Amino acid sequence: MTPVRELCEVLERRRVGAYHALTLVAPGIAEAARPGQFVQVLAGDDRSFPLRRPFSIHRVERPGAAMGTAEIVFDVVGPGTSALARLRPHDVVDLLGPLGRPFTPPDEPAGCLLVGGGYGTAPLFFLAGELRARRCRVDFVVGAATADRLFNAMEARRLGHSLAVTTDDGSAGRRGLVTDPLPDLLARTGAGRVYACGPMPMLAAVSRVAADAGVPCQVAVEEQMACGTGICFTCVLPVTVPGWRGPGNGGPGGEPTRMARSCLEGPVFDGAEIAWTEAGYPGGPTPELELAR
Amino acid sequence: MTPVRELCEVLERRRVGAYHALTLVAPGIAEAARPGQFVQVLAGDDRSFPLRRPFSIHRVERPGAAMGTAEIVFDVVGPGTSALARLRPHDVVDLLGPLGRPFTPPDEPAGCLLVGGGYGTAPLFFLAGELRARRCRVDFVVGAATADRLFNAMEARRLGHSLAVTTDDGSAGRRGLVTDPLPDLLARTGAGRVYACGPMPMLAAVSRVAADAGVPCQVAVEEQMACGTGICFTCVLPVTVPGWRGPGNGGPGGEPTRMARSCLEGPVFDGAEIAWTEAGYPGGPTPELELAR
Amino acid sequence: MTVDLAVDLCGVRLKTPVLAASGCFGFGREMAGWVDLAELGGIVTKSVSLEPRRGRPTPRMAETPSGMLNAIGLQNPGVEAFCATDLRFLAEAGATVVASLVGRSPEEFGRLAARLAGEPAVALLELNLSCPNVEHRGEVFATDPELAAEVVRAVKRSSNQPVLAKLTADVTDLVAVARAVVDAGADGLTLINTLLGMAVDVGRRRPRLAAATGGLSGPAIRPVAVRCVWQVAGALPGVPIVGTGGIVTAADAAEFLLVGATAVAVGTGNFINPRAVVEVAAGLERYLAGQGAGSPAELPALFKAER
Amino acid sequence: MTVDLAVDLCGVRLKTPVLAASGCFGFGREMAGWVDLAELGGIVTKSVSLEPRRGRPTPRMAETPSGMLNAIGLQNPGVEAFCATDLRFLAEAGATVVASLVGRSPEEFGRLAARLAGEPAVALLELNLSCPNVEHRGEVFATDPELAAEVVRAVKRSSNQPVLAKLTADVTDLVAVARAVVDAGADGLTLINTLLGMAVDVGRRRPRLAAATGGLSGPAIRPVAVRCVWQVAGALPGVPIVGTGGIVTAADAAEFLLVGATAVAVGTGNFINPRAVVEVAAGLERYLAGQGAGSPAELPALFKAER
């Protein structure tokens, strides 16, 4: 399903804890979107030629009875997200999407552990819906720096069979990182799949824990993107390529890697496929092997 | 009185024929402004570094009972004026002003003929008020391409002892140019002063007619401006300097000229002082002399 | 007034004067879902080298006022993989392909040209003599007229496809470089590549690009690019020029065509509008009609300026 | 953390590292109503020549994305009128004056320097070797290391005021030009002048500037200017550099100071904010405190980047 460009009317922008949730009329995108995919957003009529900004799709209302809407959740960190935070209903936003490779659900019903960090939890709700529709059990682990940066834990509780919460400062749930409860949970829930979205260091750690437990793990990464459509080679990260002939190496198992465009082959990758240390995030799967090289 | 920078709240923006009138809360500017002066306007939060746009002050409400407001009248011709046309009440606009040299009223009460072209009529209302306060008789001649581009003829009628109207297409008043009725009017009203504001070719023609009739004439010119504060030398036009030593010549009488900054020494000049032909507007005073060179 | 957008670029007929610039359209395949590749004036591929290149570390991009810096570092799968996959795809899609070549020596350029000489799908060659994202400034051949000419000669010896030499504005005398490559046999010129620039993250007190410096592109550089085309078109009349730099709208493209470019290439503009190449061409058609011009080639004669 | 903004520029103490750039602050007088001239790091005057100059015809300016083109053409009243009126005024106002000189030959520069040698009000000289708005590119001395050096030598022979050589980025090897003028006796460098550019009015099908080409300034060129300072500061450690190009905010200024500039000059920024020079300095004070730096001179050591 090829992506489309849509000029989307803003239905609503509301605060959710430390974040903003933006609901847009986007029939084409709402029709085609799959969990883990993202949109490239251009807001405002600024003439300084700002690049688009990528955001995960938090959820969609498929067109039909409704007109078809897509929702994104964002944190204000700079000019682009500030422009989004100034949007009012009826303003128009320019979107490209759905972009990128989505999460792959298991072929057979299986237990799925969804691990979200900060706003990274947002796309996992979309995923949880799809997994449950496929009769998979869904358990949630969500973490953030502080309680207000946990995105909508209530919803996670509603959607999940169980919910574990961690915060760096202990202001909510257990004090610590999302990875702390992971080994227990994997054992207890007997999950056959791990799906994670959040900051890169967290994704590296989750991938390692899952690999150690022998559980397949898919992660949605965040790399800087100029185009989001595969044409600029800005968003690359090193992934392993068994038997690849090109230069360079550094994969988890020391096998060759290549620079993959995360907007095209990602943002969802197999966590064990990413050369985390080479990517600048030691603490990924089998780091000793990487460091050994 | 030195100019100030003021962040001005928009009170109102309304259509007046083909133009927009913008009323701004600007105590400092309203306090100091004199007819013929202008403001440098920056509207919107565009990050593409737009330069300020210059606009004549149409009228002011001196601070006191009221809070002090200034009004400009503008025509939408490009991005800057389009941004102004998008302004809504309570938006904030960044102004520098009052800038430039104002019209000089006669020391003694005298008959004054005010000649306005298009939106150039706007600042003449401000002038008319001042002249009448000095017990000068004020007569108006206003012209434009079409009826809807005559700025507020009603007001001109109210303020003036008499009003003559011309349009290029005859859609209002007499068909033709503002300069057509000038000689008669000068004779009939016995005006001792001419004050003009409008397109440059019109100012050249008015200056010639006045010069031929031997009546002193002040004109408010429009040159492109990058700064409006005298520091960039963008807005120059050639003016005569009796006995000046520098290079170059081309004044009406063939005497030396220099490039004067119209934002600093103008926008109001003595119409006979400008080297119209050299400035690119033949048809100014004594053109044959200029062409003779 | 009927308008024909077709232009002749070094003997190759382009359906429109608007191409996709190298490195800003991937290898074309990625955009097949957004535009009909056969309808474009042409696609200049990401520059290909003899061996695959990994490119520079990330971050590779930084947004700047009305532009962006990039330090991609010429990542590409190498000429063999390019021919096996990308070129085949483009041929089947019916695209007009301009293969951009990059090498570390005239000899490498020669071997690349030799490899592509037998590929009918390649309509033109563009020699990237000007990428700032290289380890040594010495690799920026376009900073040295003699070196640049040597590269062109090496390529012409091993290929009879028409050759565009892509130059940089970061030189003292662009006309001298242009004249040198034309004398060496270049059939046309592409002006300009990115300007060498740098941006700093003042909060973290470090460069915003991992490579420290990178290439500046986007509307910010358009005035420099237009000036370069104007200068070279004036000095070397009759030499076809592809104007590149900050083109986002049809009006931007018209600036280049008026000052003497035969065609234009849209780069960074594709990142914001994946249909930019098509929409700029459509806008040019309206512009030409409005100006009473029957084809892009008529524009320079309608431009009023003395040199 | 107390911050002292003062810097030493070629032996002259500046209250702040923020100057007003040449041609973007008139002769200072015009701005007396907006800022206290004595509080500025310094005022670089509009370039003055031996004889008065009328400058170029209008239009002299065109707005471009995140910048502007100008073709003022060095309009100035000549050095005599400058000394008689403007310089006297600046002295009385207590301003730190950097007199910008422009001439058509090394000899003219020498005579200008001689004329100002006796003026105590002149703290430094800046040699405008790089104005693109001249009839002949040959007048852009900074495109030729030897010619540029000759100008510096001529000036140093007739003056003992510290000399800043202002260079252009429109060259192949900026470091070579910088080294040449420093070897010739320049005490410091000002980087950069405007880039040569052009913009077209596609509706009227003519250049937007009467002079066709002009100088590009504003935020659009900042990445190029920062890169130039970074390159030269790395190649010529210890040579004071005044960074100029697209500075509007304190963060912009910090970019230049981090990569090695001793001071900065605000140009086009003054057109939008007449208090820019003062406000950038105030913002720098806050920035330095936030970074735990006691003075601007400490910033380069805090910059994390390998060359």
Ligand SMILES: Cc1cc2nc3c(=O)[nH]c(=O)nc-3n(C[C@H](O)[C@H](O)[C@H](O)COP(=O)(O)OP(=O)(O)OC[C@H]3O[C@@H](n4cnc5c(N)ncnc54)[C@H](O)[C@@H]3O)c2cc1C
């Ligand atoms: C696939 C993908 C999905 C994302 N989903 C979300 C989401 O659901 N919610 C959310 O709040 N943010 C998300 N981000 C991050 C978001 O794109 C950035 O926060 C945003 O671009 C910042 O722009 P800015 O101008 O406000 O900040 P600035 O920091 O000023 O941006 C400067 C430049 O850096 C880039 N950039 C800055 N931060 C990031 C980042 N974390 N990742 C990638 N590029 C970055 C910007 O795109 C811009 O090009 C996602 C990023 C990617 C790649």
Ligand SMILES: Cc1cc2nc3c(=O)[nH]c(=O)nc-3n(C[C@H](O)[C@H](O)[C@H](O)COP(=O)(O)OP(=O)(O)OC[C@H]3O[C@@H](n4cnc5c(N)ncnc54)[C@H](O)[C@@H]3O)c2cc1C
């Ligand atoms: C002293 C003075 C007083 C003015 N008073 C008024 C007024 O009361 N009402 C009004 O509608 N207009 C007035 N103008 C003209 C007004 O400044 C321009 O229409 C406006 O700047 C156009 O900006 P833009 O971006 O919409 O158009 P563009 O044409 O896109 O502007 C491009 C550039 O050209 C300049 N420019 C364009 N037209 C003019 C012009 N006629 N004069 C000077 N510079 C121009 C702009 O400032 C800008 O730098 C005045 C100009 C001056 C110098």
Ligand SMILES: Cc1cc2nc3c(=O)[nH]c(=O)nc-3n(C[C@H](O)[C@H](O)[C@H](O)COP(=O)(O)O)c2cc1C
């Ligand atoms: C991300 C990026 C990658 C580029 N890669 C190449 C390249 O591989 N080869 C090349 O000749 N030019 C490359 N360029 C330069 C463009 O082709 C073009 O010359 C330049 O960007 C100016 O045009 P623009 O402003 O429209 O982008 C690249 C530009 C960008 C922004």
Ligand SMILES: Cc1cc2nc3c(=O)[nH]c(=O)nc-3n(C[C@H](O)[C@H](O)[C@H](O)COP(=O)(O)O)c2cc1C
């Ligand atoms: C209108 C204008 C006039 C200028 N005149 C001069 C000049 O006379 N001498 C000079 O050395 N530089 C001159 N410059 C260049 C500036 O001093 C500065 O180097 C350049 O504009 C880049 O800085 P900015 O982007 O902050 O403007 C001028 C720039 C502008 C915009």
Ligand code: FES
């Ligand atoms: S962001 Fe351009 S290739 Fe991925």
Ligand code: FES
């Ligand atoms: S507009 Fe800058 S000097 Fe008049």
